Amino acid sequence: MSTITREGVDNLSIDRGEPEWLKVFRVNALEKFLQSPNPSIKSDTWRKTRVDKLNLAEIKTSSPAFQSPGNKTEQQVLERFSERAGAVFSTTGNSWRVDLDEKLEKAGVVFVPIDEAIKNHAESLKTLLESETRNIDESKDKFDWMQEALFNCGAYLEIPANLVIEKPFLVVNKLDKSEAGCSLFPRVLIKAGKHSKVSVVNAFVCDDELDSTVDGDVKKLSLVNARNLIHAEAGSSVSYIEVQALGDNCFMVGKSTGNVTADASISTLTVGVGGYQLKSEISTRLLEAGAHGAMLGVVFGDMNEHMSYNTIQEHAAPNTTSDINFRVALKDEAVSAYQGNIKVDKVAQKTNAYQTNKNLLLGKSAKADSIPKLEILANDVKCSHGATVGPVDQDQVFYLMVRGLDKKTAEELIVAGFFDTVLESLPDKVANDWIHDLIKTKIHKERA
Amino acid sequence: MSADSPLLSIENLHVEVEDKEILKGVNLVINVGETHALMGRNGSGKSTLSYTLMGHPKYKVTGGCMKYKGQDITEMPTDERARLGLTLAFQYPVAIPGVSVSNFLRASVKAVRGQEIPVKEFRKELKEVMDRLGVPKQFLSRYVNDGFSGGEKKRLEIMQLALLKPQMAILDETDSGLDIDALKTVSEGVNSLVSKDSAILLITHYQRILNYVKPDHVHVFHEGKIVLSGGPELSTKLEEHGYDWVTQELASTTA
Structure with a gap:
């Protein structure tokens, strides 16, 4: 029985003591959700995914009792990022703030769980939510509406102008x-306020034990449906790292949108290292002159994992720049689909857009697809894109073996290097080390 | 291996690449303490020999065998050959983007020596080798051969040899593409590999490097086999008269 009903949404809103406008927002989304068809693997954005294997009726959406962070998975992440500005945790339906640097709080930084933001920062939140609704309503699908109707955890972060963190x-x-x-x-x-600077690490994790949850022969899937919105005001600089490290029965649908205004920049790094299906759309909208968007991707699949990533670099103003470097490596029978959209509006003259997607196939049965999509309406632009799909270069392997490395070690070094060309630009050493470790564990992982 | 058995012996070696026979019966014996120069025109099969000695999967041995320290290595995987002390300095070293020179060197020293070396010790060893070969420090943080000039690539090859200290080093056209100063440094690097316990096979088509590295034996390679062997004087004769006289002489003896 599906719990995604009008009653469920009403109760969610009432239980949380949400204001009327939010309840209306949710109910509107629910109606759209019910009207929307299930995404089809024949559609452009859902091709090569396993969305047909996900039975939404089997997903429980009710919130369990409150849990405090004491578990090893989150403790490990916390310990890694001991040097941090603050932390917010979410588990099924609940979020709480672990900490926030006192000086930053005094300086006006707001970093709170989403339900607290609904209570105490309603105006800002409402503006953000509604701006999003107005702008891209027509492109939303069933999962987007589901997210709007049911979002129940997460965080709100507001950085005052001129603060560099x-x-x-x-x-x-x-x-x-x-x-x-x-x-x-x-x-x-x-x-991010004007001329501020901030970096955020948004991690999706699960306990190892979840991996083995098998119901008969059919895996019972769990669902993560995540939404992320970044607004970078003039001259600000935002770094956003999203780590998707879920178990092999987790179906993740994620959408991340960055709005970049004059002379601001948003750099995103998406790391996909675990999930039954990871399906992400990452878009950067360059709204005013001087805006810059960089989108990096490091995706590593194994076994039967499916990884699907769509990037959108949308140039909506003149003199804007964007740069995409998305890299995918696949072991075993893993499957990936990358779609890179470059959109240049008629007014967006002097656009400079760059996109590269490289795919390394380590398993004989691994498959990677790469599709660039260009929609360029301005006539004075620089756009380039390139994609490669292929196995590990045997001459590289031979070179390393001539220096004594066994074949496995040689291939591992080459794969690590393949990702390092992306990760080298990452300024945060802690995040960088963590991502390296996640990749390393997966490289060394033997088939059970 | 018995004390008097050769370090490397190649017996009637036949090799095919993509169904085409390139090596047509190579015979060569190299003892410890010896430096051999293998000379010949481009396309005569010299590089095929070096790749085959290291076991590149594209090169198929269809006849004969290779023995190293008395052990048949014809079917042995490349990395095992390397760990036995055999290695190759490439004519065209491949770039490996994302893998830094220092990471790569540590991994290969660890593989060849069979154990991890303490970081401090490794750095010291590295510094000594780099100073000696005039390799700048920046090399270490660059990606292996990525964006390297021809000369830089050759220096890196020699630097690896100096670190790994192979007992049997094959140098494939290590002199090509080097200016005179680089040639001198690289040659010094090669000379430092010479010892009474090791041997070198130097593949070249110029006599130039032999002004700095003195071979004990010189062989002429022609159409997939060694057709003439002699002492150092042979290389001088080749430099003066080219390879034509060798082929002419061959034609007259086989006629």
């Missing part, structure tokens, strides 16, 4: 291990 803000979303079929609907909203 080097340490990262940490958001950890953990899928509860207690039962299969559970769900998480986190929403992260980031607002």
Whole structure:
């Protein structure tokens, strides 16, 4: 029985004591959700995914009792990022703030769980939510509406103008291990004030034990449906790292949108290292002159994992620049689909857009697809894109073996290097080390 | 291996690449303490020999065998050959983007020596080798051969040899593409590999490097086999008269 009903949404809103406008927002989304068809694997954005294997009726959307962070998975992440500006945790339906640097709080930084933001920062939040609704209503699908109707955890971060913060803000979303079929609907909203600088690490993790939850022969899937919105005001600089490290029965749908205004920049790094299906759309909208968007991707699949990434670099104003470097490596029978959209509006003259997608196939049965999509309406632009798909270069392997490395070690070194060409530009050493470790573990992982 | 058995012996070696026979019966014996120069025109099969000695999967041995320290290595995987002390300095070293020179060197020293070396010790060893070969420090943080000039690539090859200290080093056209100063440094690097316990096979088509590295034996390679062997004087004769007289002489003896 599906819990995605009008009654469920009403109760969600009432239980949380939400204001009327939000209830209306949710109910409107629910109606759209019910009207929307299930995404089809024949559609452009859902091709090569396993969305047909996900039975939404089996997903429980009710919130379990409050849990405090004491578990090893989140503790490990916390310990890694001991040098941080603050942390917010979410598990199924609940979020709480772990900490926030006192000096930053005094300086006016707001970093709170999303339900607290609904109570205390309603105006800002409402503006953000509604701006999003107005802008891209027509492109939303069933999962987007589902997220709007049901979001129940996440964080709100607001940085005052001119504040430069080097340490990262940490958001950890953990899928509860207690039962299969559970769900998480986190929403992260980031607002960087004029000329501020901020970095955020948004991590999706789950306990190892979840991996083995098998119901008969059919895996019972859990769902993460995440939404992230970044608003970078003039001259600000936002670094956003999203780590998707979920178990092999987790179906994740994620959408991340960055709005970049004059002379501001948003750099995103998406790391996909675990999930039954990871399906992300990352878009950067360059709204005013001087805006810059960089989107990096490091995706590593194995076994039967499916990884699907769509990037959108949308140039909506003149003199804007964007740069995409998305890299995918696949072991075993893993499958990936990358779609890179470059959109240049008629007014966006002097656009400079760059896109590269490289795919390394380590397993004989691994498959990677790469599709660039260009929609260029301006006539004075520089756009380039390139994609490669292929196995590890045997001459590279031979070279390393001539120096004594066995074949496996040689290939591992080459794969690590393949990702390092992306990760080298990452300024945050802690995040960088963590991502390296996640990749390394997966490289060394033998088939069970 | 018995004390008097050769370090490397190649017996009637036949090799095919993509169904085409390139090596047509190579015979060569190299003892410890010896430096051999293998000379010949481009396309005569010299590089095929070096790749085959290291076991590149594209090169198929269809006849004969290779023995190293008395052990048949014809079917042995490349990395095992390397760990036995055999290695190759490439004519065209491949770039490996994302893998830094220092990471790569540590991994290969660890593999060849069979154990991890303490970082401090490794750095010291590295510094000594780099100073000696005039390799700048920046090399270490660059990606292996990525964006390297021809000369830089050759220096890196020699630097690896100096670190790994192979007992049997094959140098494939290590002199090509080097200016005279680089040639001198690289040659010094090669000379430092010479010892009474090791041997070198130097593949070249110029006599130039032999002004700095003195071979004990010189062989002429022609159409997939060694057709003439002699002492150092042979290389001088080749430099003066080219390879034509060798082929002419061959034609007259086989006629």
